[in-house]
Amino acid sequence: MARVFVAGIPGTGKTHFGEWLRENRNYFHLDMEDGFRSMSELYEAWQKGMESDDFNVFVTLLYKLPPNLIMTWGFPPHAIHLAGKISDAGITPWWFDGDRDAARRLWAVREGHGDTTYFDYQCEQIDERWKDLQRFFGLNVIRVIESQDVRLSEEVIADRILRVNEV
Numbered sequence: 001m002a003r004v005f006v007a008g009i010p011g012t013g014k015t016h017f018g019e020w021l022r023e024n025r026n027y028f029h030l031d032m033e034d035g036f037r038s039m040s041e042l043y044e045a046w047q048k049g050m051e052s053d054d055f056n057v058f059v060t061l062l063y064k065l066p067p068n069l070i071m072t073w074g075f076p077p078h079a080i081h082l083a084g085k086i087s088d089a090g091i092t093p094w095w096f097d098g099d100r101d102a103a104r105r106l107w108a109v110r111e112g113h114g115d116t117t118y119f120d121y122q123c124e125q126i127d128e129r130w131k132d133l134q135r136f137f138g139l140n141v142i143r144v145i146e147s148q149d150v151r152l153s154e155e156v157i158a159d160r161i162l163r164v165n166e167v
Contacts, residue, residue: 002067002068002069002092002161002162003065003067003068003069003089003090003091003092004069004070004071004091004092004093004094004161004162005071005072005073005083005086005087005091005092005093005094006018006070006071006072006073006093006094006095006096006161007072007073007074007075007083007093007094007095007096007137008074008094008095008096008097008144009096009097009098009100009103009122009123009126010074010103010107010118010119010122010123011102011103011104011105011106011107011108011110011119011145012096012097012098012103012144012145013096013106013144013145013151014072014073014074014096015031015033015072016154017070017072017096017144017154017157017158018030018031018070018071018072020154020158021070021154021158022070024154024158025068025158025162026068027066027068027069027070028065028066028068028069028070029070029071029072030065030069030070030071030072031071031072031073032071032072032073032075033072033073033074041061042058042061042062045057045058045060045061046058049082049085055082055085058085059085059086059088059089062086062089062091063089063090069091071086071091073086074122076122076125077122077125077126077128077129077132077133078125078129080129080132080133080136083136084136087136092140092164093136093137093140094137094140094141094142094161095133095137095140095141095142096142096144097141097142097143097144098143098144098145098146099145099146099147100123101147102145102146102147102148102149102150103119103145104116104119104120105149106145106149107119140164142157142160142161144157
């Protein structure tokens with residue numbers, strides 16, 4: 001079992017991969033964008049941490065989650081210190097990367113419209129902070145999408161990530 005945190009460029013399938021692990025490998029998927037509001041204690045600790053920059057309670061609660069954990073979050077790159085708090089809880093960070101044009105197309109389809117303003121903004125923020133992101137994620141970068149919208153299969157991604165992270 002592994003405790004994994006997946007971030008990356010929009011449209012690379014972070015949430016989809018988390019759901020796939022939940023359905024196919026019995027992982028607990030914590031979707032930081034919209035899936036954990038029902039976990040009131042954890043969500044409240046996260047909100048308090050966002051207000052105070054003290055994430056000690058949140059990190060303590062992360063330790064109580066199942067050992068087979070996948071967290072997904074398309075976090076804003078300026079908040080890399082928050083990703084560091086997740087890493088401090090023994091959750092290994094991975095970055096989903098790939099062809100930006102393909103990711104933009106898939107993101108627009110998922111969102112149901114052709115306005116890619118948010119996608120472009122997020123990618124600009126990633127580019128501006130890439131050196132910091134690269135230092136944080138290190139070798140844990142996986143190219144999951146290529147041009148022509150060709151994706152790595154969930155099995156290939158899981159085998160690579162979980163093989164490296166198994167405890």
